[in-house]
Amino acid sequence: MKEYWQEIRALTMRWVRRLSREKFSMLFTLVQPMLFWLIFFGNLFQRAADMQVTQAASYISFLTAGVVIMTVLNNGLAGGVDLLFDKENGFLERLMSTPIHRSSVILSRFIFVMTITSLQVLVILAVAWLFGVQPVTGFPGVAAILFIGMMFGVGLTAISMAMAFSVKSHGDFFSVLGFLSLPMIFLSSALVPLTAMPGWMGFLAQFNPMTWAIDAVRPLILQGWTEALPHVGMVIVVMVLFDALCLYGGARVFRRAIG
Template sequence: MTVASGARPARATRLGQWAQELRALLRRWYLQLVRERAHLVLTLCQPAFWLVFFGLGVGGLVDHATVGTDDYTGFILPGVIGSTVIGSAISGAVPLLWDKETGYLHKLLSMPINRGSVLLSRLLFQVVVTGVQVAFILLVAVVLGVRVATGFPGLLLVSLVAALLTVALTAVFLALAYHGPGHNTFFTVSGFAALPLLLASNAFVPLAAMPGWMAAVARLNPLTYANEASRQLVLGGWHPRLVGYLVGLSLFAAVCVTAASLAFRKQAGGAP
């Protein structure tokens, strides 16, 4: 009487089923996001406010010699993108957190889907959301007069850098949401992590202008390297070390995703 027999389906069927479940999960994330209008609009606009008010306001105070350019808005553009990625990675884990707390995640995991599909669909979805945010930020930056040294191909690479960082950080926060004991811990830890991650990096201040110990900390921060890469593309120009940054960020993302998928193989944390 079942649709599926007990036998293992053929490889082609399995691929088709995998695509079907990913599409269904993405549809669910999409519908839930677009039906929260206010949340959606604010999510898209908030980073641009940063760029306008922080860039134009604080920019007037900044000594151009310290930041190494007279285009402070261009200088903080990578930082604004970085802070957007951090916010996106945290809010990207929240739907999973609610699914866990309401019991829906249990239902999902009792279905004949690949356990990795929940993680993968969430990562894909968050990369697209961040992509839209970054596109909007870049558009505002261009309107504000930022001239990108590497032109349009450079903008695409800036987006790639943002995508890699999104994958890495979202994977980490998804693992925290899945494995942690509950939403209190999740919001405490993510709230605690967000600011140091942003401020102990070169997002708004160059490493050379920091006290030595702080620069040392910032050098351990993956966001610093994402910023370096984007800053090179926006203010500097094409340079061989961009390859190093991109390879490093890709490795970092791969490590985070592997760790998260191992976490997803285990039992979810929280109430038994």
């Protein structure tokens, strides 16, 4: 157990060091494009969005929950990229020829991606706060938001890592990534509530786990615990299923790739 922890800590520190060496990439990790969605999209659609439909004081306050979960989505789906590079340049082989638990590499990645994602979510919430969006559930609510984000993130990162291990080249990886992320966003309640969507889009969006996560985060920001709790309970059930499925599939791919 002590050895296991030693491996995971060393591997996690490597991800942190890599990030800290790339000053630009660190800056852009914190000041991420997702902020532009919040700031520009949120303010741009202020008057175009019907408050009767969004049921929120402002469009930006409606959008905050969506941007939080979009951040989780982007980070999660990109979570396998570094492993992909390690696989391609042979560093992964070097790691795998040492007597480590096979799962340490994967776990270190989860820890790193979840930590970075949580920091980014906090930045999003802080910027939203500057635009007058205050989560009505306070700090416990923020903690709940982070928890929901992590539950969703674990499954996404598992998908991403499984993809990293199974694609032939990183070109394939990034095209799949680009192809997945926009429909995931538009076919969810991130930008518009399901009730305001064209029927077929609303129908598809119900099957998107992202919708469930957003629908739990949004009342935590806008309404309060009483309205949020049923959604939070529901999203935990959905995410447990989602994560179990992703981890099961991911573990199979991983075992085939690394043995």
